[in-house]
Amino acid sequence: MAEQARTLAMGQDEARQDARGIVEAPFGRALVDLARSRPEIVGLTADLGKYTDILPFRDAFPDRFFNVGMAEQNLVAVAAGLARTGKIPYATTYGVFATRRAYDFIAIACAHSALDVKIIAGLPGLTTGYGGTHQAIEDLALMRMIPGLVVIDPCDATEIAQATAAIADHPGPVYMRLLRGNVPVVLDPAAYRFEIGKAKVLREGRDVGVVSTGLMTERALDAAAALAGRGLSVGVLHVSTLKPFDAEAVAGFAASVDRLVSAENHVAGGGLGSLVAECLFDRGIAKKLHRIGLPDRFIECGSVPHLQARFGLTSQRVAETIAGLV
Amino acid sequence: MRDNLYADTPDLQALRMRAKNLRRHILAMARGQGQGYVGQGLGIADLLAALYFHELRHDPQNVGWPDRDRFLLSTGHYSIALWAALAECGVIPLSELSTYGADGSRLDMSTLDTTPGVEIIGGSLGHGLGQGIGMALGLRLDGSPARVFVELSDGEMQEGATWEAAMAGAHFGLDNLVALIDCNGIQADGAVVLDMEPVAEKWRAFGWQTAEIDGNDMAAIVAALREAREGSGKPKAIVLRTLPGKGVPTLERREKAHFVRVDPGEWDALVAEFERTAETIDG
Numbered sequence: 001m002a003e004q005a006r007t008l009a010m011g012q013d014e015a016r017q018d019a020r021g022i023v024e025a026p027f028g029r030a031l032v033d034l035a036r037s038r039p040e041i042v043g044l045t046a047d048l049g050k051y052t053d054i055l056p057f058r059d060a061f062p063d064r065f066f067n068v069g070m071a072e073q074n075l076v077a078v079a080a081g082l083a084r085t086g087k088i089p090y091a092t093t094y095g096v097f098a099t100r101r102a103y104d105f106i107a108i109a110c111a112h113s114a115l116d117v118k119i120i121a122g123l124p125g126l127t128t129g130y131g132g133t134h135q136a137i138e139d140l141a142l143m144r145m146i147p148g149l150v151v152i153d154p155c156d157a158t159e160i161a162q163a164t165a166a167i168a169d170h171p172g173p174v175y176m177r178l179l180r181g182n183v184p185v186v187l188d189p190a191a192y193r194f195e196i197g198k199a200k201v202l203r204e205g206r207d208v209g210v211v212s213t214g215l216m217t218e219r220a221l222d223a224a225a226a227l228a229g230r231g232l233s234v235g236v237l238h239v240s241t242l243k244p245f246d247a248e249a250v251a252g253f254a255a256s257v258d259r260l261v262s263a264e265n266h267v268a269g270g271g272l273g274s275l276v277a278e279c280l281f282d283r284g285i286a287k288k289l290h291r292i293g294l295p296d297r298f299i300e301c302g303s304v305p306h307l308q309a310r311f312g313l314t315s316q317r318v319a320e321t322i323a324g325l326v
Numbered sequence: 327m328r329d330n331l332y333a334d335t336p337d338l339q340a341l342r343m344r345a346k347n348l349r350r351h352i353l354a355m356a357r358g359q360g361q362g363y364v365g366q367g368l369g370i371a372d373l374l375a376a377l378y379f380h381e382l383r384h385d386p387q388n389v390g391w392p393d394r395d396r397f398l399l400s401t402g403h404y405s406i407a408l409w410a411a412l413a414e415c416g417v418i419p420l421s422e423l424s425t426y427g428a429d430g431s432r433l434d435m436s437t438l439d440t441t442p443g444v445e446i447i448g449g450s451l452g453h454g455l456g457q458g459i460g461m462a463l464g465l466r467l468d469g470s471p472a473r474v475f476v477e478l479s480d481g482e483m484q485e486g487a488t489w490e491a492a493m494a495g496a497h498f499g500l501d502n503l504v505a506l507i508d509c510n511g512i513q514a515d516g517a518v519v520l521d522m523e524p525v526a527e528k529w530r531a532f533g534w535q536t537a538e539i540d541g542n543d544m545a546a547i548v549a550a551l552r553e554a555r556e557g558s559g560k561p562k563a564i565v566l567r568t569l570p571g572k573g574v575p576t577l578e579r580r581e582k583a584h585f586v587r588v589d590p591g592e593w594d595a596l597v598a599e600f601e602r603t604a605e606t607i608d609g
Contacts, residue, residue: 042464042467063467066498068490068494069490069493069494071487071490071493071494073452073456073486073487073490074459074487074490074491074493076456077453077455077456077457077459077460077491078456078457078459078460078463078491080446080456080457080460081456081457081458081459081460081461081462081464082460082461082463082464083460084446084457084460084461084464085460085461085464085465085467085468085470086392086464086468087464087467089460104450104453105453105456105487108447108450108453109446109447109450109453109456109457112447113439113446113447
């Protein structure tokens with residue numbers, strides 16, 4: 001019997017099985033680079049600096065960094081106050097705490113006044129083995145309901161770096177999911193250009209189209225490559241921004257393929273899959289949609305590869321799901 | 327910028343007159359609407375008069391002045407008093423007060439920051455102090471002399487976010503921050519439902535330089551605000567014991583004063599009572 005994997009300590013990275021390059025702490029690096037020329041950028045965290053990759057910013061700009069302790073409502077309130085004095089605060093915590101504990105503050109103290117607050121949310125979806133307390137499985141659904149809030153689920157180190165800079169130029173509140181630690185490079189930094197609200201076709205395909213967000217874009221690309229060897233043509237549309245949602249791109253992509261699949265590191269209801277369905281129905285596009293996402297239940301503790309495989313989020317499981325549709 | 331900044335000898339008589347004017351406006355506004363948070367408004371009229379006509383460095387003709395002192399009304403439903411103060415000092419026209427609570431008016435029953443002179447959206451209680459801390463940090467970072475005054479209430483302190491903010495204010499040593507805690511003893515369900523005493527001891531224990539005063543005594547308010555100017559390295563808290571409905575004996579005695587509804591025929595009597603009482607107050 002194979003040795004069983006175990007839940008890793010917080011902040012430990014799972015060993016990767018693929019040949020992709022990695023970047024360590026892409027968010028922290030990008031924020032430091034940006035802040036050198038943008039004195040209005042300030043950083044905040046609620047006792048999760050180490051685990052949200054913001055410590056490089058603290059070390060580079062100690063006067064512009066504020067750790068408010070384990071107090072997420074205050075984290076967001078303080079960020080709102082800083083924004084009202086002309087600062088651009090990047091406030092980090094885990095997605096579960098930002099959304100479940102500080103929802104009213106994101107909605108009213110930030111979004112209602114369109115303040116320039118950037119919420120950076122770690123441990124998106126099923127990226128930790130710490131169970132339901134730490135897995136932000138419904139954050140995208142919660143955040144996309146808030147008027148005026150930009151919601152971003154980046155897929156890799158390239159996109160995190162580009163989005164970290166791009167959101168500083170967007171006047172208004174942003175909720176961005178964070179991949180931390182050793183983050184894979186999926187997108188070529190020389191070729192890819194992140195734009196808020198723009199979906200990008202990363203792979204053309206005729207038989208099946210996968211509309212994906214966050215780390216599921218990596219899985220969709222891997223699945224498409226594997227299925228190509230079996231004669232199946234699978235396209236991938238990467239939706240980095242759930243709000244504003246690029247409905248035009250999704251509708252155009254849907255029209256170009258026979259079968260449509262959505263893939264998200266999030267419950268299958270309320271997030272990307274629901275957005276795709278709304279978009280198709282609004283436009284009268286009759287196409288069957290298969291939604292890959294997490295089930296409507298809380299998920300247990302365990303090792304992340306084990307959990308992702310069990311709940312259908314690995315490249316292999318995505319490929320199996322797609323193959324089973326045709 | 328106002329000329330009488332930090333006058334060493336504030337004209338208490340003039341400030342009491344301003345407070346009377348605020349109460350007069352508040353009663354007129356509530357009369358127009360037929361109801362409102364009159365009790366709270368009358369209760370903090372003295373504080374707002376002291377702030378807007380003595381302590382705050384502000385410019386009614388330039389509400390966006392970057393170095394202005396900020397006044398954050400966390401209890402958005404006290405808007406009736408804020409509108410009265412903003413009109414009395416010239417930020418909004420006095421003639422606009424009659425629109426309080428009317429559809430399309432800028433003078434809402436609960437504050438939105440779209441009205442000139444309003445620094446935050448109040449009303450989701452527990453939001454003000456944390457935002458005040460962010461402002462105080464930002465202003466300090468900029469080397470601004472501006473200070474931040476945050477009003478909050480005794481009932482509001484039941485929101486846990488208040489204490490998250492209280493810890494942070496002391497941790498960051500924000501001596502450009504003043505919390506003004508209106509203890510009027512009432513909340514939505516009646517008398518304060520969860521005992522918050524001893525209020526001043528709580529703030530002291532959290533590391534704030536704390537004073538406790540009669541919030542309807544102008545001399546005490548001015549003195550406490552003056553003490554709060556000290557650069558002690560600590561945030562300041564002033565606990566104001568106020569009387570809801572202050573200045574109108576009938577309303578002072580009313581048991582459930584959180585939200586006052588008055589019969590149309592009753593207003594004349596209340597206003598007459600206020601004017602009679604106001605005459606008897608020194609100044």
